[in-house]
Amino acid sequence: MSMKIEHDLHRFRQIVKGKIRENLRKYVTHGEMIGRKGRDLVSIPIPQLDVPHFRYGKNGSGGVGQGAGEPGQPVGQGEDEASGQGQAGGDPGGHVVEVDVSLEELAQILGDELKLPRIEPKGKANIVEEKIRYSSIRSTGPESLRHFRRTYMQALKRQISSSTYNVVDPMVVPIREDKRYRAWTSHPLPDANAVAIYIMDVSGSMTDDQKHVVRTEAFWIDTWLRSHYQGLERRYIIHDAAAKAVDEHTFYHTRESGGTRISSAYKCCLELLNTTFSPTEWNVYIFQFSDGDNWGEDNQQSIQMLREQILPRVNLCCYGQVESPYGSGEYLRTLKSALGEEFDNLVLSEIKNKEAIFDSIKQFLGKGK
Amino acid sequence: MSMVKEIRFPAHLAEIQRQMEGHARSYGLDFFPTIFELVDCDQLNAVAAYGGFPTRYPHWRWGMEYEQLSKGYHYGLQKIYELVINNDPCYAYLMTSNELTDQKMVMAHVYGHCDFFKNNLWFAHTNRKMMDQTANHGNRIRQYMDRFGVDTVENFIDACLSVEDLIDIHAPHIRRTDDRPNAAKPQLDSPEEEDPDAPIPGRLKSKDYMDSYVNPRHVLAAAAEAQAAKNAYVERRFPAEPMRDVMLFILQHAPLKSWQADVLSIIRDEAYYFAPQAQTKIMNEGWASYWHSTIMTRHGIAPSDLICYCDHHSGTMATSGGRLNPYKIGLELYRDIEERWNRGQYGKEYDEIDNYETKRQWDTKAGLGREKIFEVRRVHNDLTFIDSYLTLDFCRQHRLFSFGFNPGSDAYEIESREFPKIKERLLFNLTNAGRPMIQVVDGNYKNRGELYLEHHHNGVDLQMNYARDTLTNLCRLWARPVHIETMLDGAGVVLSYDGSQHAQRAVEKAA
Numbered sequence: 001m002s003m004k005i006e007h008d009l010h011r012f013r014q015i016v017k018g019k020i021r022e023n024l025r026k027y028v029t030h031g032e033m034i035g036r037k038g039r040d041l042v043s044i045p046i047p048q049l050d051v052p053h054f055r056y057g058k059n060g061s062g063g064v065g066q067g068a069g070e071p072g073q074p075v076g077q078g079e080d081e082a083s084g085q086g087q088a089g090g091d092p093g094g095h096v097v098e099v100d101v102s103l104e105e106l107a108q109i110l111g112d113e114l115k116l117p118r119i120e121p122k123g124k125a126n127i128v129e130e131k132i133r134y135s136s137i138r139s140t141g142p143e144s145l146r147h148f149r150r151t152y153m154q155a156l157k158r159q160i161s162s163s164t165y166n167v168v169d170p171m172v173v174p175i176r177e178d179k180r181y182r183a184w185t186s187h188p189l190p191d192a193n194a195v196a197i198y199i200m201d202v203s204g205s206m207t208d209d210q211k212h213v214v215r216t217e218a219f220w221i222d223t224w225l226r227s228h229y230q231g232l233e234r235r236y237i238i239h240d241a242a243a244k245a246v247d248e249h250t251f252y253h254t255r256e257s258g259g260t261r262i263s264s265a266y267k268c269c270l271e272l273l274n275t276t277f278s279p280t281e282w283n284v285y286i287f288q289f290s291d292g293d294n295w296g297e298d299n300q301q302s303i304q305m306l307r308e309q310i311l312p313r314v315n316l317c318c319y320g321q322v323e324s325p326y327g328s329g330e331y332l333r334t335l336k337s338a339l340g341e342e343f344d345n346l347v348l349s350e351i352k353n354k355e356a357i358f359d360s361i362k363q364f365l366g367k368g369k
Numbered sequence: 370m371s372m373v374k375e376i377r378f379p380a381h382l383a384e385i386q387r388q389m390e391g392h393a394r395s396y397g398l399d400f401f402p403t404i405f406e407l408v409d410c411d412q413l414n415a416v417a418a419y420g421g422f423p424t425r426y427p428h429w430r431w432g433m434e435y436e437q438l439s440k441g442y443h444y445g446l447q448k449i450y451e452l453v454i455n456n457d458p459c460y461a462y463l464m465t466s467n468e469l470t471d472q473k474m475v476m477a478h479v480y481g482h483c484d485f486f487k488n489n490l491w492f493a494h495t496n497r498k499m500m501d502q503t504a505n506h507g508n509r510i511r512q513y514m515d516r517f518g519v520d521t522v523e524n525f526i527d528a529c530l531s532v533e534d535l536i537d538i539h540a541p542h543i544r545r546t547d548d549r550p551n552a553a554k555p556q557l558d559s560p561e562e563e564d565p566d567a568p569i570p571g572r573l574k575s576k577d578y579m580d581s582y583v584n585p586r587h588v589l590a591a592a593a594e595a596q597a598a599k600n601a602y603v604e605r606r607f608p609a610e611p612m613r614d615v616m617l618f619i620l621q622h623a624p625l626k627s628w629q630a631d632v633l634s635i636i637r638d639e640a641y642y643f644a645p646q647a648q649t650k651i652m653n654e655g656w657a658s659y660w661h662s663t664i665m666t667r668h669g670i671a672p673s674d675l676i677c678y679c680d681h682h683s684g685t686m687a688t689s690g691g692r693l694n695p696y697k698i699g700l701e702l703y704r705d706i707e708e709r710w711n712r713g714q715y716g717k718e719y720d721e722i723d724n725y726e727t728k729r730q731w732d733t734k735a736g737l738g739r740e741k742i743f744e745v746r747r748v749h750n751d752l753t754f755i756d757s758y759l760t761l762d763f764c765r766q767h768r769l770f771s772f773g774f775n776p777g778s779d780a781y782e783i784e785s786r787e788f789p790k791i792k793e794r795l796l797f798n799l800t801n802a803g804r805p806m807i808q809v810v811d812g813n814y815k816n817r818g819e820l821y822l823e824h825h826h827n828g829v830d831l832q833m834n835y836a837r838d839t840l841t842n843l844c845r846l847w848a849r850p851v852h853i854e855t856m857l858d859g860a861g862v863v864l865s866y867d868g869s870q871h872a873q874r875a876v877e878k879a880a
Contacts, residue, residue, distance in 0.1 A: 012432030
């Protein structure tokens, strides 16, 4: 049964999505929803979704309560003032509605708003997997697949048509011919595997602010890629003068103090590609974040690795340069002059501050690769 | 009436209903026929989201309510036990998953509410066919949505809802003005009818031969002139008297299309219908709780029901986090009144006793308690109820305290346990159902057709961001700039919105 309320609920969700869309830039920038992430849902606080009225503010407001306590002691803030009789005006101001949005919807909103093209997975012709679906019914099959309801339905039909069905004492007994079984059909499904490799410079010059930017941006990239690839794999590499593969938590919470050698990260990344994620079977995405400082002599080696071994094999290689008070920002220019024209799957983006995340995401994902 | 898919009302519940109705009647409760409907939790949440009326007009905020209710239910945070509609017949909803003891308790509770709806004076002017009325409203609004588009109509409803609390909650009982939507278009050029018997201003009664002495001609002339000036002044004012029913004023004078006027009047009707419920929350819930506890403890519970009943009754009465529970406070006040009138603890003689012991043991065996609480439920609303019957002893016994906002710590803190302070806070929050008092003082401000409202400030400032958003919506209705005069941090200010931007300025001192 569909209830009328479904209609209003749908309407409410639509409005919520509209609000998210309106405020997307803010949400993207502040990254406040990263902390509110469940498995498939994010809770988004939406201000001003209730109907405005003239109402009392906090100053001078109060009410009457019941129970123990001395004057001067704080009372439990009337969090849900809805039922709080004698509490009107005792509401702590922020009546914020929080709604759950699925990551998929969020990705869609992001995509719509940034006008991101759908990603074309590469090599989908090669990688095909058979998926089985139980979608039909047959009259033979193993007992474990017997369709209980259909079987009895068939038995009932037979009994009625052969007038052996007794209304007063109804008893339906299926015989062999009545039995119905679930049957499957197999569908070839192109299975697009994808891996996102995040590389971050954790040398001394990267501060917490920069990491926050990286983290926010990574969240949105994840969200977008995940809506295109089921089972997106993620790998994290941190480096200073040496690189290592780490888990997500370590990735965001490590701070080293050494120098910077970007080629070490590329080496680590190549190892992954050679061992686990062969680019013939995987769509590979590389997102590298750094403040642009590299040890001078290393530039050449890095560029060579990119040109010869990495760029030809991956879908997309994104380099995001966050501005830090200590970094020189050299590396971006180096890359641009060396490789800028050569490869169209190399994207370079400068992320000056939090506000620039929005545009940077567009640059990274705008290619549809 | 099929509003939601009904689950057939089972015979054993019908039997319980018959018993409960019998008990309720035996105590003199007087109610409309009551129809119970059995619904599951989703249906109950849906009906509750609609404010009890499943046939209400479509609007997104019901969806929002529903989502919050059903989340709360599914996370196990809250559960609606009872939902009853002020209508003739009364509709009440029972949840299928409730235990039998709960169903008994809810039924007894519901009969309390029905009696209150029918007999409390503040409900006397509510529409008792509201169930049908809301369905009509729903249809009308749906038609408008078909014709003018869902977004257009919904946006307009949003604007109307912003002013839904700007009504005159006493208007149904007083009839200050003709409140038909088209009634009060000012007839600007209607010729004044001269009344030959009209008293001459300033004239004193006198015998004929003394008249020229008692009422010298030049004095009369001056008085006539003053009167004329005053009349002219009153005529210039629009509205003539400040008007509390801002919704009505807009309805009568704003340039609304006919469908818009209809939508606004629908929302106004519903606001008036719901107003008494906000005015009598403590009394209504207290009354229903009084009767469910009386009926259940004397007749309703079998030994096997006892634990369940006690658990749920105490759950309903619980006071948590220092918040006042209207069920609890209402129930205890009725009991207190009953006890006092049973023992004759009222009136001059009793009040003048200054010995605590004598006062405590005072008992005239008057036995008027039951009669008194029936009278109380008939004539009072929360405001007058608390004003008349909240006593010092009661406050002490129930450990009431008043709390206030401390800007320093940005928290609400306990202020005092003194009786006058507590009563003052409580009365303040019950006055005008806890809403700021706002009235139209000028519908032709600066002679430019702008709307000028005045907030009758009594100690608490308006919340500014809400006030500005409300002005925005108000401006959409009025279609000309709107202003509200209020106080902020002790100084008079006028907030304005002219359709594109907000402004705030100090009040000009009237000469």
